[in-house]
Amino acid sequence: MKKGFWGDVVQYRTLLLMLLPAVIFFFVFAYIPMAGIVLAFKQFNYSGGIFGSPWNGLDNFRFFFQSGDAWTVTRNTALYNLAFIIVNNVFQIMMAILLFEVANKWFRKIFQTMMFLPYFISWVVVGAIAYNLFNFEYGTLNVVLKFFGLNPIDVYNTASYWPIILILVSAWKAVGYGTIMYLAAITSIDSEMYEAAEIDGANIFQRIWRITIPNLFPTVIILVLLAIGNIFRGDFGMFYNMVGNNGLLFSSTDVIDTFVFRSLITSNDIGMSSAAGFYQSVLGLITILIANYAVRKYDKDRALF
DSSP states (O other), X not given: OOOHHHHHHHHTHHHHHHHHXXXXXXXXXXXXXXXXXGGGGBOOOXXXXXXXXXXXXXXXXXXXXXXXXXXXXXXXXXXXXXXXXXXXXXXXXXXHHHHHHOOOHHHHHHHHHHHHGGGGXXXXXXXXXXXXXXXXXXXXHHHHHHHTTOOOOOGGGOGGGHHHHHHHHHHHHHHHHHHHHHHHHHHTSOHHHHHHHHHTTOOHHHHIIIIIHHHHHHHHHHHHHHHHTTTTOOOHHHHHHHHTTOGGGHHHHOOHHXXXXXXXXXXXXXXXXXXXXXXXXXXXXXXXXXXXHHHHHHOGXXXXX
């Protein structure tokens, strides 16, 4: 006999109560604020507020695209996140496999703890570390270069250095957290597969290539799909604290999030900032739909929906 919807609610009431705080959190902080999207189509003024301000159609979007920064920040956001996805996942998978194959449990625990530590360091602290490392006058890098009679490097006035710096810093921060997820996926692989391969004479590299990596594909696909959904959302904490308001670096470091923040702070143009944020959300939605469609074509069981 079918219980119906309310019958399921009563049966699973404990699990639903455990889920309730997360539902309330996302409803309050993610769904209710979506009403403010109307600001992207309004000429905001404080007397009228969000819903009383006059409509101005697509003027905010027109100003955003005619400013000349739309293509730059969109390109930077997408390319940085694409690089983060590729580099971070490669390092995380490599480190997870390395830790799994290490026989010494004490070394594994110590190494895993050391890798995970940067994840808890604030981007404010990381920005301060980077400044003390790359400062032209007294930074550690230039002090060492001067000691060996080499010319100092003006990192904070040279935009071409920053893509490499940001990618490496992102990997340093993220490798520990991602390694734990991939390590959990590896430990869930049936150990009998490794035992059978070892009996058949497979060496460690063959076991990794034939067993570990293929069994990691479902986890990789899910994590990559989730990351692709945010490919047009830059890590504001990283970019702002690493670069700040250094206009000399904007050509290679400015992303949509920092552009919106700076536009809101300097010009107080709430409508244009909302339009840029709306543009960012639409791009993210289109990207995740395309990526999920591609995965469904390859293997529908590994798609998100």
